[in-house]
Amino acid sequence: MKGLYDNEMKIVFASKTVNEAFARITVAAFVSQLDPTIDELSDIKTAVSEAVTNSIIHGYENEEGSVEINARIFANNVEIEISDSGKGIENVEIAMRPLYTSKPNLERSGMGFTIMQSFMDEMKVESSLGFGTRVIMRKKIRSVEEEQVS
């Protein structure tokens, strides 16, 4: 925990959709030490909600399991890692296509990954069938940068 990052946190919670709000609010509270704008915070909350929902409804298909979030801050960057030990994704490239969903019956729209990509600066998906999925996202908080300039 020393040296690499300015700050770091980790939460683990049960794969229940009721925890989606808990997860995004907790990450937002952690990120708020960088003094983000309302829009930046809203983007982060949305991206976290997408990844956490995916772990719960796709990774564990609403079965028991746990979702882990690691968040790190270095300078004015935030890195958020969301992982599950669920069923994994067979083809990440296909899964990431806009409007692709394996669960249209749940009224899913297939826009989760597209939203994560466009609301964050960087997004990476690592997945292994039968073992789980990890989504890593990064965003630079610009309000801090602006303050330093002025």
Add this chain to the structure above:
Amino acid sequence: MDFSYSNEDRLLTVYLTEEIDQHTAEKVRRKIDDEIERFIPRKVIFDFDNISFMDSSGIGMVLGRYKLAKMLGGDFEIINVNKSIKRIFEMSGVTRIIMTREKNNIKIEEKQGIINEKIQKNFNEEEEDEGII
């Protein structure tokens, strides 16, 4: 979540009150469907005024209700969305099929424009009615 229904113009307004994610979307969709099936409205309005957060779960939730309302012969409109929610609806193509109005930080002139449009529309409708008689 609250509903209001006006018998006169068969207008069902759904006032959403909770942040929209998979959890809350699942909770409310059945209730909204029940109201739509009960009234078979001429128009359903989703009012997002109290909603500051929505993730992609809201897309399916809205489209599902839109399809039901359409199937029963009604129109559908989304009002009072904030910028970030509007963006999600735009990205997913919702705004191309459902009239979506942003929250009212629009200028007075634009507002007056909308009011004028409404007055004009009512006027035209009245004329049409008279025509039928």
